[in-house]
Amino acid sequence: MFVVGLTGGIGSGKTAATDYLARRGIAVVDADLASRRVVEPGQPALDAIVDRFGEPVLQTDGTLNRRALRDIVFSDEAARRDLEAITHPAIGEELRRQILASSTPYTVLVSPLLLEGSQKDMVHRILVIDVPPDVQVARTVARDQVPDTQVAAIMKAQMQRDQRRALAHDVVENHGPLALLHERLEALHQTYLKLAERHGG
Ligand code: ATP
Structure with missing residues (x-):
């Protein structure tokens, strides 16, 4: 089982990249989706969160009240650590x-x-999608209709660009048109197919 870890800053084009690889028939496991799934009603992690933080972190329909939880852990370091120890x-x-x-x-x-915690230990190869900061901001603002200051604050909290690039085996620049992203990914896709075969599937 050969696993490629794909990461990048906000608005760098991770989804655009995985959409392409999925179209090429490659299974994509999404950590964002997984993080939502583990706190769905009936999941043990949600029960543990309610045990630790109380009923106010639930909405009336029994789903997690993300905003309430975010507000609690935002200003309380110990609470944030407890939450992470669960999730x-x-x-x-x-x-x-x-x-x-x-x-x-x-x-x-x-x-x-991928690179901040232990998820990188699950992968054999690290692919970083990279764009200059001004492109990150412009594309995220256009996509999410949020102020650029909000995007800048998120970028500041994320791993810095140089550090991320330094940890990558492969870097794909995505400040050009989508067709160019696809061309670069296709070349890497061929490389990964070979590496996977050598790795034993
Ligand atoms: P996030 O971390 O916020 O989830 P992401 O890394 O998944 O973001 P995408 O959603 O793939 O980034 O891309 C951000 C926005 O930029 C999207 O609206 C996407 O359609 C657009 N985009 C991505 N790549 C390109 C490109 N090469 N040319 C033009 N637009 C692009």
Whole structure:
């Protein structure tokens, strides 16, 4: 099982990249989706969150009140650590489960936090999608209709561009047109197919 970890800053084009690889028949495991799945009603992580933080973190329909939880952990470091101690192992388990269930020649794990924690230990190769900061801001503002100051604040909290690039085996520049992104990804796709074969599938 050969796993390519794909990451990049906000608005760099991670989804645009995984959309392309998915069209090429590659299974994409999404850490953002997994992090939402593990706190759905009935999941043990949600029960543990309610045990720790109380009923106010639930909405009336029993789903997680993300805003309430965010407000609690925003100003309380110990609370944030407790929350992560609940969610991170659950997310890791969910990602491993999905990776093991994949039967495509290689599997992509896409995660905005691939390099910050232990998720990078799940992958054999690190691919960073990279654009200059002004492009990150412009594309995110256009996509989400949010103020550029909000995007800048998120970028500041994320790993810095140089550090991310330094940890990558492969970097794909995405400040040009989508067709060029696809061309670059196609070349890497061919490389990954070969590496996966050598790795034993
Ligand atoms: P986030 O971390 O916020 O989830 P992301 O890394 O997944 O973002 P995308 O959503 O793929 O980034 O891209 C950000 C925006 O830029 C989207 O609206 C996308 O359609 C657009 N985009 C991505 N690549 C290009 C490109 N090469 N040319 C033009 N627009 C692009």
